[in-house]
Amino acid sequence: MDSLTQIALGSAVAVAVMGRRTSVRRSAAWGAVAGTLPDLDVLVDHGDALLDMVLHRAESHSLFYLTLLAPLLAGLVCRLHRERALFRRWWLALWLVLLTHPLLDAMTVYGTQLLLPFTRHPFGVGSVFIIDPAYTLPLLVGVMAALWGREGGPGLRWNLAGLVLSTAYLGWSVLAQAHVEQVARASLQAQGLAAQRLLVTPMPLQTLLWRVVAVPEDPADPHFREAFVSVLDGSRPVDWAAHDRGAALMVRHGSAPPVARLAAFSHGFVKLAVTADGQLRITDLRMGREPEYVFNFDLGPLHAVGSVPATQVSERPDFGPALRELWRRLRSP
Structure with missing residues (x-):
């Protein structure tokens, strides 16, 4: 998905997991950072345009490698903000942020190599376009409500609602795709x-x-x-x-x-x-x-x-x- 969507998703997930345990702004900011990290592989030049394409969403989108990265990133956050007592919670939050990035990418048609180093199979459900306002807007509204509301107020519930709505939209997209595929196959057969x-x-x-x-x-x-x-x-x-x-x-x-x-x-x-x-x-x-x-x-x-x-x-x-x-x-x- 596009960078804005991944930032919004990362912030929403981090805010939902951290809740009132730390500053909403802090959790949203680190969620945005972690939600952006996997796409930094676009900065790698393989010297060949086709290789640049097929090697994007590869190691940096691997669920295995991102799982290894999560505790290291959580340790850095806890050290910077002197929140060592929250290490496990930060670990969970940042692990979920890192993993939801490639899982969302896999809902597009491009191809995401989720299971490296075990297989290079490019997973791509293809049920959402790379930019879709109907998915992104609930996340943005929820995060903004959490940031602008008072700490511990209803903004956290708005954030959770945004996550629920955006996830429900992904479910709808899969159902719509299945319907269209059924219609298309029947037409080809006819x-x-x-x-x-x-x-x-x-x-x-x-x-x-x-x-x-x-x-x-x-x-x-x-x-x-x-x-x-x-x-x-x-x-x-x-x-x-x-x-x-x-x-x-x-x-x-x-x-x-x-x-x-x-x-x-x-x-x-x-x-x-x-x-x-x-x-x-x-x-x-x-x-x-x-x-x-x-x-x-x-x-x-x-x-x-x-x-x-x-x-x-x-x-x-x-x-x-x-x-x-x-x-x-x-x-x-």
């Missing part, structure tokens, strides 16, 4: 399309309109399919659009290390194409929409794929028109 890997993820800033991507299991099938489904559509049929996925290129270059690396990280939701200057381009189909995607990587010429560091080419849609289109689709299926 249209006689073979069983396919399905990606269901919300369009930006909400959980009512969803983008569905179907990738065939057959490597020779030249197309992936894309559709947009709203939970408000009712019985409206799903309108699938077929797009080229570079199947022949995948057969030829699928075993090249950068191609295999991104294909594994994205669970196979990739396409390949050749650029105007003869380079092989791989695209992560999970983030964006056809033909505009956040993560495109040029991998070098076809005869030497991976011989040079991958370079990222983003094709982000213009935000204003994209939001207006989203609003129109929500209002009128």
Whole structure:
């Protein structure tokens, strides 16, 4: 999730756990710090744009490593504020803050390697967009109420209510995603399309309109399919659009290390194409929409794929028109 959301979540969790045992401002501040720490891995440059992507949310988001970090951070806080009697409580608070960061990240589609060093599997539920005001606002309101209220007043209850509401929203997102997936699979079956890997993820800033991507299991099938489904559509049929996925290129270059690396990280939701200057381009189909995607990587010429560091080419849609289109689709299926 975005940095503001992680700061709000970290502060809310720390305030809820510490309660009246220490200053609300102190617990909120350290919650914000601990809630930000895992994302400092973005400062590491691996010398290759594709590696920077697949190695983000890795060791710094590991539940195991963060568990080891929690008592060290708690010891630092207790030493700085002379609260050694509260060590166990600070340990619990900061451990929960550190762990809720990657667990929330895993609710997005990006891919979070929660179980390092035991496996590099990138977990991604994909039921919430990376920025979602409906999740973040209850947390912000609760934390602000706790900070501005008098110590030990109703602000702590507001903070807890914010946590409950935001968590309930995550539950709703999973239910909405399951509904859309069911609708999409029924539509594919009704249209006689073979069983396919399905990606269901919300369009930006909400959980009512969803983008569905179907990738065939057959490597020779030249197309992936894309559709947009709203939970408000009712019985409206799903309108699938077929797009080229570079199947022949995948057969030829699928075993090249950068191609295999991104294909594994994205669970196979990739396409390949050749650029105007003869380079092989791989695209992560999970983030964006056809033909505009956040993560495109040029991998070098076809005869030497991976011989040079991958370079990222983003094709982000213009935000204003994209939001207006989203609003129109929500209002009128």
